[in-house]
Amino acid sequence: MSSPIYIKIHNEIRQRIEDGEWAVGDRIPAERELAEQFGVSRMTLRQAIQTLVDEGLLERHIGAGTFVARKKVQEKMTGVTSFTEITEAQGKMPSSKTISYVVTTPSLSESEKLNLKAGERVLRMERIRYADNIPICFEVATVPFHLVKNFDREQITQSLYRTLEQHGMTMGHAEQIVSAVAASERIAAYLGIKRGAAVLRLRQVSQLKNGQPFEYVRTQYVGNRFEFYLER
Known part of the structure; x- marks a missing residue:
C-alpha cells in the first residue's frame, strides 16, 4: 500500500532539513511555492506541513511564516499516560x-x-x-x-x-x-x-x-x- 501524498511530502521536507538545506531557525518557502514545487494543491501541502508542526520539526509564527523549529527545554515525565x-x-x-x-x-x-x-x-x-x-x-x-x-x-x-x-x-x-x-x-x-x-x-x-x-x-x-x- 503506497503512502498518502502528504506523507511523501512530509518525508521529503524532513529529509531536506536533515540534509541541511534549511537550518534551525530558517524560514522555509511559502506554502504556495512549495505546493508548486511538489505539484500538489495548497491543501495537501498544508497537511504535510501540519504533520511536521505537530511533530515539533517545524513551527509557525503568525504573520511571519513557517520555520525550522529550535530545540526547547524538556521536562521528563514518567509513566504511560492513558x-x-x-x-x-x-x-x-x-x-x-x-x-x-x-x-x-x-x-x-x-x-x-x-x-x-x-x-x-x-x-x-x-x-x-x-x-x-x-x-x-x-x-x-x-x-x-x-x-x-x-x-x-x-x-x-x-x-x-x-x-x-x-x-x-x-x-x-x-x-x-x-x-x-x-x-x-x-x-x-x-x-x-x-x-x-x-x-x-x-x-x-x-x-x-x-x-x-x-x-x-x-x-x-x-x-x-x-x-x-x-x-x-
Whole structure:
C-alpha cells in the first residue's frame, strides 16, 4: 500500500532539513511555492506541513511564516499516560470520536519512533477525546499494525491501552515532550475553540514492558481544560 501524498511530502521536507538545506531557525518557502514545487494543491501541502508542526520539526509564527523549529527545554515525565484512565480517575466519562482510521505505510518519523522494519505497516487514527462530552484534545496515534491486527476497531479506538493489557501486554514507560502552541484552524474547529487559542501539545512514544514501542501519539489539549501533573 503506497503512502498518502502528504506523507511523501512530509518525508521529503524532513529529509531536506536533515540534509541541511534549511537550518534551525530558517524560514522555509511559502506554502504556495512549495505546493508548486511538489505539484500538489495548497491543501495537501498544508497537511504535510501540519504533520511536521505537530511533530515539533517545524513551527509557525503568525504573520511571519513557517520555520525550522529550535530545540526547547524538556521536562521528563514518567509513566504511560492513558487518557481513558486519567479521565475516569477524575470521575468523568471518557469518550471519543474517530476522524480517520487507516492502515497504511508509515512516515519516516513514525518508522523511526516505532523502530519499524522495512515493509511494516501501521494503523494511524485521528480522534477527538472528550470528558463528559466536552472536547479535551485532538489526537493522532500511530501503532504497529501487527500488534493490533486481531482486534476490532472499537477495541482499539475506545481504549487501546486497556485492550493491550487485557491481551497480556504489560505497559512499560513513555517518553513525553510537552510544549505550548497556537491552535490551527482545523484543530480549533474540532475542539470548539478560537483559531490561535493556546493548546498544549504532547508528543509521546509509549513502550511495552519488554521495551517494544507500541504507540507514537501527537496530541493537542485545550489549554484551559487540561493540565499535566508531574510527581518526582
